[in-house]
Amino acid sequence: MIRAHVLCCGGTGCTSSGSPKIQDAFRAEIEKNGLQDEIKVVQTGCFGLCALGPVVIIYPDGTFYSNVTENDVAEIVSEHLLKGRVVERLVYNDTGAAAGEAEEAHASLNDTIFYKSQHRLALRNCGVINPENIEEYIAMDGYAALGKVLTEMTPDEVIQTILDSGLRGRGGAGFPTGMKWKFASGNRGNVQKYVCCNADEGDPGAFMDRSILEGDPHALIEAMAIAGYAIGANQGYVYVRAEYPIAVKRLQIAIDQAKEYGLLGQDIFGTGFEFDLGIRLGAGAFVCGEETALMTSIEGKRGEPRPRPPFPAVKGLFDRPTVLNNVETYANIPQIILHGPEWFSSIGTEKSKGTKVFALGGKIKNTGLVEVPMGTTLRHIIEEIGGGIPNGKKFKAAQTGGPSGGCIPAHLIDTPIDYDNLLEIGSMMGSGGLIVMDEDNCMVDIARFFLDFTVDESCGKCTPCRVGTKRLLEILDKIISGNGELEDLDRLEELANYIKSASLCGLGQTAPNPVLSTLRYFRDEYVAHIVDKKCPAGVCKKLVQFTIDADKCIGCGMCAKQCPATAIARTDYVAPGHKLASFAIDPKKCVKCGACLPTCKFKAISKQ
Amino acid sequence: MKSLAELAAIREKMKDKIVLREGGNDIRIVVGMATCGIAAGARPVLNAFVEGVDKEGLNGKVVVSQTGCIGICQYEPVVEVFEAGKEKVTYVKMTAEKAEKVLKEHIKGGKVVQEYTIANAKNA
Numbered sequence: 001m002i003r004a005h006v007l008c009c010g011g012t013g014c015t016s017s018g019s020p021k022i023q024d025a026f027r028a029e030i031e032k033n034g035l036q037d038e039i040k041v042v043q044t045g046c047f048g049l050c051a052l053g054p055v056v057i058i059y060p061d062g063t064f065y066s067n068v069t070e071n072d073v074a075e076i077v078s079e080h081l082l083k084g085r086v087v088e089r090l091v092y093n094d095t096g097a098a099a100g101e102a103e104e105a106h107a108s109l110n111d112t113i114f115y116k117s118q119h120r121l122a123l124r125n126c127g128v129i130n131p132e133n134i135e136e137y138i139a140m141d142g143y144a145a146l147g148k149v150l151t152e153m154t155p156d157e158v159i160q161t162i163l164d165s166g167l168r169g170r171g172g173a174g175f176p177t178g179m180k181w182k183f184a185s186g187n188r189g190n191v192q193k194y195v196c197c198n199a200d201e202g203d204p205g206a207f208m209d210r211s212i213l214e215g216d217p218h219a220l221i222e223a224m225a226i227a228g229y230a231i232g233a234n235q236g237y238v239y240v241r242a243e244y245p246i247a248v249k250r251l252q253i254a255i256d257q258a259k260e261y262g263l264l265g266q267d268i269f270g271t272g273f274e275f276d277l278g279i280r281l282g283a284g285a286f287v288c289g290e291e292t293a294l295m296t297s298i299e300g301k302r303g304e305p306r307p308r309p310p311f312p313a314v315k316g317l318f319d320r321p322t323v324l325n326n327v328e329t330y331a332n333i334p335q336i337i338l339h340g341p342e343w344f345s346s347i348g349t350e351k352s353k354g355t356k357v358f359a360l361g362g363k364i365k366n367t368g369l370v371e372v373p374m375g376t377t378l379r380h381i382i383e384e385i386g387g388g389i390p391n392g393k394k395f396k397a398a399q400t401g402g403p404s405g406g407c408i409p410a411h412l413i414d415t416p417i418d419y420d421n422l423l424e425i426g427s428m429m430g431s432g433g434l435i436v437m438d439e440d441n442c443m444v445d446i447a448r449f450f451l452d453f454t455v456d457e458s459c460g461k462c463t464p465c466r467v468g469t470k471r472l473l474e475i476l477d478k479i480i481s482g483n484g485e486l487e488d489l490d491r492l493e494e495l496a497n498y499i500k501s502a503s504l505c506g507l508g509q510t511a512p513n514p515v516l517s518t519l520r521y522f523r524d525e526y527v528a529h530i531v532d533k534k535c536p537a538g539v540c541k542k543l544v545q546f547t548i549d550a551d552k553c554i555g556c557g558m559c560a561k562q563c564p565a566t567a568i569a570r571t572d573y574v575a576p577g578h579k580l581a582s583f584a585i586d587p588k589k590c591v592k593c594g595a596c597l598p599t600c601k602f603k604a605i606s607k608q
Numbered sequence: 609m610k611s612l613a614e615l616a617a618i619r620e621k622m623k624d625k626i627v628l629r630e631g632g633n634d635i636r637i638v639v640g641m642a643t644c645g646i647a648a649g650a651r652p653v654l655n656a657f658v659e660g661v662d663k664e665g666l667n668g669k670v671v672v673s674q675t676g677c678i679g680i681c682q683y684e685p686v687v688e689v690f691e692a693g694k695e696k697v698t699y700v701k702m703t704a705e706k707a708e709k710v711l712k713e714h715i716k717g718g719k720v721v722q723e724y725t726i727a728n729a730k731n732a
Contacts, residue, residue: 003672005629060672084638084639084673143615144619268609269611270610
């Protein structure tokens with residue numbers, strides 16, 4: 001009889017920080033103590049607190065251990081599992097209280113601020129069930145929604161339910177999911193149709209889709225079968241990037257198990273409904289996250305977009321009517337069917353229903369995945385759930401929507417986040433990447449970073465995107481190297497607007513957003529680069545100057561020893577009160593690496 | 609899968625196995641499992657509770673967990689029962705047989721087994 005479960009995170013983050021070895025160690029140690037019939041080790045999906053991985057949770061107490069290493073395992077087994085004493089030094093503590101005091105209040109995962117402030121719908125099973133065991137998913141009401149639609153609802157009722165719920169696409173533009181399904185629903189039974197899933201998560205920093213695939217793959221399978229029933233399709237494809245090996249493996253295991261249990265295939269639940277699912281691997285091109293390019297790629301052709309209309313609902317995969325949704329969107333579907341559209345639409349804001357998963361990254365303590373109701377303020381996400389900015393730095397801006405989105409400056413931190421508010425302030429929801437920036441980030445450099453990405457990822461089919469983004473990048477390069485002119489700012493804006501209006505697909509249409517939004521909120525930083533030839537954050541190397549204050553320099557020479565470019569040499573000048581001549585940096589030789597800065601104990605070296 | 613009944617059967621079978629991870633249990637049975645407890649025979653007591661809870665169909669309502677030494681080593685094995693809104697009950701010098709009785713009369717029946725409680729042991 002099992003009395004305790006040891007849940008080890010098997011998400012990509014924790015896997016790379018060693019969780020497979022920890023699981024093995026737990027199994028070995030449990031066996032050594034003769035507890036194998038009482039304690040079960042379960043590999044789950046991502047818990048969300050990736051910054052603290054590898055993460056281990058022990059139930060029934062729900063004790064949450066973070067940063068666990070192989071060497072800790074023996075202690076956890078002998079202390080916690082055998083004697084029931086929590087290993088305090090490993091317990092996650094977000095209260096700022098001393099380890100001993102925090103143990104009482106925060107030993108349990110569910111009591112942490114990080115979890116308490118969340119509302120997990122799409123991620124509800126991630127970190128709770130073993131994704132490689134279909135029966136654990138069934139125990140969490142899995143496949144009950146599929147059973148319900150097949151036996152109690154007509155396809156039109158299913159579509160109406162999704163429409164009523166107000167669910168909008170979680171992958172980018174936020175188009176109402178029910179509308180997509182409705183458009184593709186005509187002529188059921190007479191034409192071949194397809195259900196596709198966009199798991200080609202390409203935004204740098206966003207990984208919620210991967211997490212769902214890794215932690216709860218059956219939710220996706222169930223939802224796609226429901227979509228198949230709603231529109232009259234018998235075949236589905238999941239397009240997932242090959243860079244997600246764990247996700248691909250678990251999804252394949254899940255599909256095989258669903259087939260074995262008769263939840264995919266023919267005559268599901270004895271209703272005559274048939275649905276099959278296949279995985280198609282992408283090579284990781286960003287443009288293949290665009291829906292028409294994605295379908296072109298599934299067809300076996302080069303992944304390039306094509307003009308819309310015709311929309312996929314009319315002429316999609318293999319020129320057949322197709323519904324294409326993103327992983328997180330699908331993950332909400334079974335819940336909506338089971339609990340009803342009113343339940344779902346009671347969460348969120350007027351026009352954005354339900355929850356949204358955000359991938360927190362950048363200058364934030366709790367790097368990881370969080371799921372909150374739509375309309376939660378940025379401040380709550382960053383300061384409460386995210387644990388704030390490390391090292392006491394000041395919040396400057398947050399970038400949402402990745403290379404397609406824009407930044408939200410500090411004065412808008414109290415904006416409730418939903419689709420419409422984000423668009424209004426010049427950003428977008430996108431897939432939910434949320435990169436936090438502090439005072440050490442240069443906004444021109446950030447814009448350049450994202451633009452550099454889109455220049456690389458532009459497929460090259462249409463000129464505005466292929467050539468336009470490249471020209472934008474060149475102007476930015478000119479500015480950060482200190483050669484910019486004020487007219488460049490007008491040129492940037494003009495060109496950005498041309499690219500937005502003339503590009504063929506979403507990639508080009510949104511590529512200038514990072515430039516436009518940083519120009520809108522941080523124009524003064526651009527001006528500082530151009531007029532003062534200075535980078536206020538000290539990031540843009542060509543504009544940074546390292547200098548030695550000759551009067552503070554005692555002439556010890558520590559900095560010169562560290563300099564890799566031999567740019568620092570002794571001068572003839574001996575400052576009053578000093579015995580040795582001071583040093584100076586030759587700006588022509590300096591590579592601006594900053595290696596000299598920490599060597600000076602007299603704070604004689606400055607960077608500006 | 610040919611019917612909803614089949615799905616429901618799997619769900620029922622599995623639910624007991626993962627209910628442990630849901631929290632929100634009404635009653636917590638905590639067994640003292642420090643060195644003193646284990647030496648006095650806490651393990652069979654713990655196992656008796658875990659098995660008994662399952663046998664009586666109390667999964668999801670009752671959680672069995674462990675704790676360290678609470679300082680009354682002479683009374684080990686010690687078992688404490690926590691129930692929301694009620695005073696904690698401390699049983700002492702427990703055995704597997706006594707555990708069975710506690711499960712039946714106290715946990716299921718709602719009547720504290722006075723003879724095993726610490727109050728009783730002190731008086732004796």
